[in-house]
Amino acid sequence: MANSEIFDRTKDSNELVFPGTRLAVTEEFIAGPGTYSTDDYIYSSVAGLVIIDLGKHEITVMPKAKMSPIPKNNAIILGKVVNVSRQVITVSVFSIENKEIYPTYTMVIHISSVSREYLETIDEAICLGDVIRAKIIDSKTIPLQGSLISSQLGVIQSNCSICGAKLNKIGRNKLKCSSCSNIESRKTAIDFGSGHLGYKL
Numbered sequence: 001m002a003n004s005e006i007f008d009r010t011k012d013s014n015e016l017v018f019p020g021t022r023l024a025v026t027e028e029f030i031a032g033p034g035t036y037s038t039d040d041y042i043y044s045s046v047a048g049l050v051i052i053d054l055g056k057h058e059i060t061v062m063p064k065a066k067m068s069p070i071p072k073n074n075a076i077i078l079g080k081v082v083n084v085s086r087q088v089i090t091v092s093v094f095s096i097e098n099k100e101i102y103p104t105y106t107m108v109i110h111i112s113s114v115s116r117e118y119l120e121t122i123d124e125a126i127c128l129g130d131v132i133r134a135k136i137i138d139s140k141t142i143p144l145q146g147s148l149i150s151s152q153l154g155v156i157q158s159n160c161s162i163c164g165a166k167l168n169k170i171g172r173n174k175l176k177c178s179s180c181s182n183i184e185s186r187k188t189a190i191d192f193g194s195g196h197l198g199y200k201l
């Protein structure tokens with residue numbers, strides 16, 4: 001399975017990963033349950049949390065519980081940003097109310113529902129590949145309509161747009177690359193980068 005994602009580092013324990021995410025190199029780890037290896041790399045075969053057993057040198061991915069809740073208004077979702085246009089972002093929703101869903105739903109979020117602050121363009125606040133926590137504001141439409149307006153909502157994981165390394169939060173909506181020191185802006189959730197993905201509002 002070809003994957004264009006840049007491999008910058010071995011993933012951390014408890015890090016949320018997706019099918020096809022590169023986790024580690026086969027020189028360092030054995031591919032455990034929830035993973036597969038090809039061409040010197042180990043990839044995740046499921047959406048779930050990374051578990052690293054340093055004693056056995058084994059990396060596994062624990063899938064989230066397999067139940068598919070029906071989208072409802074005000075439900076909290078997790079998703080990955082798969083498209084960014086001038087006015088709208090498109091999100092592949094992989095979890096509703098802390099439960100993994102399959103197949104995924106598609107959600108769109110209009111620029112007016114991204115931030116209370118005025119945005120010239122949406123990419124000041126959200127970029128392709130970001131993992132976000134959002135709220136469903138209209139569950140009756142296809143795609144679902146979402147909002148990021150709340151301090152608990154917004155980007156929760158993001159990678160550098162230049163080098164692909166992990167971004168760390170250095171200010172309210174400011175992120176800094178852990179590798180190349182590039183500074184980026186995002187509409188972050190209050191707990192960005194904590195690895196805490198679920199949330200009860």
Ligand SMILES: [Zn+2]
Nearest residue numbers: 160163177180
């Ligand atoms: Zn960087």
